[in-house]
Amino acid sequence: MRAFPAGSGGKPSASPTSALTLLLFALAFILAFMAPALALDVKLHHFRLDNGLEVVVIEDHRAPVVTHMVWYRVGAADEPAGKTGLAHFLEHLMFKGTKKIAPGEFSKIIKRHGGEDNAFTSRDYTAYYQRIAKEHLGMVMAMEADRMQNLQLSERDVKTELEVIKEERRERTENDPRALFGERLVAAHFVAHPYRRPVVGWMADVQRLTLADVMAFYRRHYTPANAILVVVGDVTAEEVKKLAKEHYGRLKNTVEVKPRWRTPEPPPLTARRLKMHDARVRLPVFQRLYVAPSYRTAKGNEAHALDVFAEALGGGTTSVLYRRLIVEEKLAAYVGAWYSGDDRDHGTFGIYAAPAPGVEPEKLEARIDAVLREVLVNGIDEKRLKRTKTALVSSAIYALDSQFMLARIFGSALATDNTIESVLQWDERIEKVTAKDILSAARAVIKPANSTTGWLLPAPAPKTAAQGARK
Amino acid sequence: MRAFPAGSGGKPSASPTSALTLLLFALAFILAFMAPALALDVKLHHFRLDNGLEVVVIEDHRAPVVTHMVWYRVGAADEPAGKTGLAHFLEHLMFKGTKKIAPGEFSKIIKRHGGEDNAFTSRDYTAYYQRIAKEHLGMVMAMEADRMQNLQLSERDVKTELEVIKEERRERTENDPRALFGERLVAAHFVAHPYRRPVVGWMADVQRLTLADVMAFYRRHYTPANAILVVVGDVTAEEVKKLAKEHYGRLKNTVEVKPRWRTPEPPPLTARRLKMHDARVRLPVFQRLYVAPSYRTAKGNEAHALDVFAEALGGGTTSVLYRRLIVEEKLAAYVGAWYSGDDRDHGTFGIYAAPAPGVEPEKLEARIDAVLREVLVNGIDEKRLKRTKTALVSSAIYALDSQFMLARIFGSALATDNTIESVLQWDERIEKVTAKDILSAARAVIKPANSTTGWLLPAPAPKTAAQGARK
Numbered sequence: 040m041r042a043f044p045a046g047s048g049g050k051p052s053a054s055p056t057s058a059l060t061l062l063l064f065a066l067a068f069i070l071a072f073m074a075p076a077l078a079l080d081v082k083l084h085h086f087r088l089d090n091g092l093e094v095v096v097i098e099d100h101r102a103p104v105v106t107h108m109v110w111y112r113v114g115a116a117d118e119p120a121g122k123t124g125l126a127h128f129l130e131h132l133m134f135k136g137t138k139k140i141a142p143g144e145f146s147k148i149i150k151r152h153g154g155e156d157n158a159f160t161s162r163d164y165t166a167y168y169q170r171i172a173k174e175h176l177g178m179v180m181a182m183e184a185d186r187m188q189n190l191q192l193s194e195r196d197v198k199t200e201l202e203v204i205k206e207e208r209r210e211r212t213e214n215d216p217r218a219l220f221g222e223r224l225v226a227a228h229f230v231a232h233p234y235r236r237p238v239v240g241w242m243a244d245v246q247r248l249t250l251a252d253v254m255a256f257y258r259r260h261y262t263p264a265n266a267i268l269v270v271v272g273d274v275t276a277e278e279v280k281k282l283a284k285e286h287y288g289r290l291k292n293t294v295e296v297k298p299r300w301r302t303p304e305p306p307p308l309t310a311r312r313l314k315m316h317d318a319r320v321r322l323p324v325f326q327r328l329y330v331a332p333s334y335r336t337a338k339g340n341e342a343h344a345l346d347v348f349a350e351a352l353g354g355g356t357t358s359v360l361y362r363r364l365i366v367e368e369k370l371a372a373y374v375g376a377w378y379s380g381d382d383r384d385h386g387t388f389g390i391y392a393a394p395a396p397g398v399e400p401e402k403l404e405a406r407i408d409a410v411l412r413e414v415l416v417n418g419i420d421e422k423r424l425k426r427t428k429t430a431l432v433s434s435a436i437y438a439l440d441s442q443f444m445l446a447r448i449f450g451s452a453l454a455t456d457n458t459i460e461s462v463l464q465w466d467e468r469i470e471k472v473t474a475k476d477i478l479s480a481a482r483a484v485i486k487p488a489n490s491t492t493g494w495l496l497p498a499p500a501p502k503t504a505a506q507g508a509r510k
Numbered sequence: 511m512r513a514f515p516a517g518s519g520g521k522p523s524a525s526p527t528s529a530l531t532l533l534l535f536a537l538a539f540i541l542a543f544m545a546p547a548l549a550l551d552v553k554l555h556h557f558r559l560d561n562g563l564e565v566v567v568i569e570d571h572r573a574p575v576v577t578h579m580v581w582y583r584v585g586a587a588d589e590p591a592g593k594t595g596l597a598h599f600l601e602h603l604m605f606k607g608t609k610k611i612a613p614g615e616f617s618k619i620i621k622r623h624g625g626e627d628n629a630f631t632s633r634d635y636t637a638y639y640q641r642i643a644k645e646h647l648g649m650v651m652a653m654e655a656d657r658m659q660n661l662q663l664s665e666r667d668v669k670t671e672l673e674v675i676k677e678e679r680r681e682r683t684e685n686d687p688r689a690l691f692g693e694r695l696v697a698a699h700f701v702a703h704p705y706r707r708p709v710v711g712w713m714a715d716v717q718r719l720t721l722a723d724v725m726a727f728y729r730r731h732y733t734p735a736n737a738i739l740v741v742v743g744d745v746t747a748e749e750v751k752k753l754a755k756e757h758y759g760r761l762k763n764t765v766e767v768k769p770r771w772r773t774p775e776p777p778p779l780t781a782r783r784l785k786m787h788d789a790r791v792r793l794p795v796f797q798r799l800y801v802a803p804s805y806r807t808a809k810g811n812e813a814h815a816l817d818v819f820a821e822a823l824g825g826g827t828t829s830v831l832y833r834r835l836i837v838e839e840k841l842a843a844y845v846g847a848w849y850s851g852d853d854r855d856h857g858t859f860g861i862y863a864a865p866a867p868g869v870e871p872e873k874l875e876a877r878i879d880a881v882l883r884e885v886l887v888n889g890i891d892e893k894r895l896k897r898t899k900t901a902l903v904s905s906a907i908y909a910l911d912s913q914f915m916l917a918r919i920f921g922s923a924l925a926t927d928n929t930i931e932s933v934l935q936w937d938e939r940i941e942k943v944t945a946k947d948i949l950s951a952a953r954a955v956i957k958p959a960n961s962t963t964g965w966l967l968p969a970p971a972p973k974t975a976a977q978g979a980r981k
Contacts, residue, residue, distance in 0.1 A: 119590060121773050
């Protein structure tokens with residue numbers, strides 16, 4: 040759950056995650072996201088209820104438990120102007136009460152029945168889940184269906200939870216220079232698309248969010264036709280269908296669900312750079328982002344090729360960047376590359392690094408660029424290509440060996456308006472990626488005009504002295 | 511009208527203005543905006559009608575004409591998410607019809623009575639004006655009051671005008687590398703505030719604007735309590751008040767006007783850079799923007815000090831930058847500085863330049879930075895300070911010698927939630943600016959973390975060759 044790129048981890052109890060950590064973990068996530076489900080021999084059922092609720096059931100009889108997730112096709116990128124952080128705030132408030140469930144009781148009831156629950160918000164979706172003994176699936180559905188339409192909030196709930204959110208932002212972002220840096224990097228990277236805004240919201244907006252804002256957003260987006268139910272566990276599709284009809288089937292849509300529109304990125308024209316100094320930083324940090332297609336927007340197997348390319352270029356200790364800049368040239372303390380293609384509208388290709396002690400940032404960056412130029416001319420050799428694809432597919436299969444990850448991969452695919460098939464065919468299409476595909480996809484992405492380069496640096500020497508010296 | 515920073519000039523007949531031109535002309539505008547009206551011996555009357563409409567009357571009996579302006583406190587920064595360009599699009603559509611005025615007749619009627627009319631949209635406001643013989647003031651008010659609430663648009667109007675707007679954007683922005691560059695520079699400069707978006711809108715948003723979008727925006731913002739009427743001309747306040755009551759006074763507010771909220775800029779933390787190559791460019795262009803207070807947000811006389819500083823630093827052929835970099839060192843083809851403090855929420859301090867033939871961009875920028883450092887240490891000497899203030903005040907008085915400029919300065923002050931007094935006291939406060947005030951204001955603004963630096967460069971040599979050379 041922590042690995043969701045640009046997402047934010049549910050309730051206050053979730054572990055802190057920084058924007059930078061999220062960037063660094065993005066590769067791990069994409070492995071999970073686009074994993075070859077077929078290889079797991081998944082029995083998947085996919086249908087819709089009459090009210091439009093989309094349902095995915097995956098049978099998994101290894102243990103008598105179920106994972107129940109409800110996804111809404113609404114995230115931070117769907118927030119109204121001046122109300123950043125609203126989707127995430129609503130996620131928090133969904134743990135308050137309804138007519139049937141007293142404020143704060145939701146999670147306690149789940150816990151009392153031996154289960155666990157949480158939620159998460161990303162740029163594109165908001166999701167709620169419970170993991171519980173299979174005999175309680177009906178109860179969980181009843182509770183989740185109830186809060187889909189009957190949320191009751193008081194001014195006091197909003198006021199109290201606002202303090203929690205503000206503290207969350209303070210702790211995870213304002214107090215963490217790497218998180219602040221990551222936030223500004225992303226804001227500089229996206230020219231027009233709302234992905235540029237942090238999921239948690241800008242503090243100035245967050246502290247003004249009101250009960251009316253939350254309820255308007257809830258009423259507009261939380262409705263069966265805008266939701267996806269995913270159940271993975273020791274159940275049959277028939278059992279789930281029966282229960283889903285009983286609990287979710289009777290909900291009526293109170294709003295019309297329209298296709299989402301977010302200002303798309305204009306054609307990339309400018310190479311951007313960003314430099315931040317912070318006294319709390321010891322080691323300089325390098326981050327480079329490139330505009331890329333997402334799995335949903337990619338043509339042909341571009342996105343698959345970028346996944347393989349990122350892994351070959353900087354996916355681990357055998358990758359090109361690691362071997363050249365750490366093992367051979369000893370210039371970097373760490374270095375890596377990642378591709379995130381899971382967002383609905385735009386993907387990102389990233390490179391990160393830190394110079395080894397005593398190495399000038401400029402020197403390291405120049406060598407990274409030199410390696411990139413080489414790779415863009417020479418490509419990835421066949422041996423490395425084969426090894427990379429095998430590693431990619433294996434770790435994806437490994438990452439999917441949990442109900443939570445299985446539910447998440449299909450839920451997030453549908454919540455970003457992608458398809459079940461795109462997930463099911465992922466491993467086959469990864470296997471088919473050729474060296475030529477990689478060169479073509481990489482050359483289209485690794486271009487100055489697509490890039491935003493950031494350096495987070497230790498605080499400089501005091502200004503007056505520097506100015507004096509220059510006189 | 512052309513000099514409105516980040517504004518956009520009215521109807522299709524208005525002259526093309528590029529974002530860059532607007533930046534370059536921003537200084538000229540601010541001179542006009544904050545001019546010492548007292549020096550012109552202005553008779554100003556300021557009152558409100560019962561429905562909240564704010565009225566400013568300035569008597570000017572030099573000729574038997576009046577300038578009539580209606581300002582709405584709504585601009586591009588108030589547009590809903592995903593609908594950039596909406597305020598400007600509505601401005602265009604206001605020249606269609608009402609029940610009383612046939613489509614396209616508005617301007618024809620004005621013209622038939624010997625008058626002229628137009629409109630303009632900025633980040634903060636939308637304004638409509640007519641200049642006409644004084645005996646037609648009542649007729650003009652009747653027409654303007656009519657379209658404040660009775661706009662009638664057809665799907666066909668919207669479709670036709672959308673083509674006009676798209677063509678306007680194509681011609682002024684997409685076809686002009688300097689305009690494209692200016693647009694991206696501003697988008698990189700503002701981290702969170704909607705000033706980062708172009709007033710004309712991003713093309714992808716613009717082409718999807720609908721009749722429903724326009725009417726919802728119109729209904730929400732065009733109402734007497736959100737408007738300002740400015741009349742300058744050969745009339746008395748009593749005459750204007752009588753006519754205003756008759757025509758505007760009977761309009762009822764159909765919506766509640768709430769204070770505007772736009773996500774403010776978070777604390778500035780990162781120095782940003784941006785580089786754009788374009789084959790159509792011959793001479794490299796340097797642009798630097800700094801986050802600054804606006805006249806409305808400034809404390810004490812910060813904004814006044816920044817106006818004087820910009821003029822002293824780079825306001826003309828006697829300015830520091832001009833003398834150093836053009837006359838003495840012969841490094842620049844042109845160079846200058848400007849301050850724009852007229853926007854509601856944030857101001858901008860800017861420096862622009864182009865290298866003389868044969869001079870490397872890096873060399874020029876390094877010298878600009880060196881001059882800046884010097885000035886920030888040594889300040890502006892008393893002789894220059896005095897001369898600069900006199901020049902600033904005189905050119906402001908000169909610029910105000912027209913009904914249009916007079917109407918605009920007071921209208922825009924009120925439309926950005928500033929005050930009449932701020933305009934009336936401008937020259938006195940400029941005169942009081944000390945060298946110490948300037949140093950203090952300049953040092954707070956001229957800091958790397960406040961800055962966005964852009965270079966627009968001729969297209970580079972073909973890539974493959976460059977890569978070959980580096981191997």
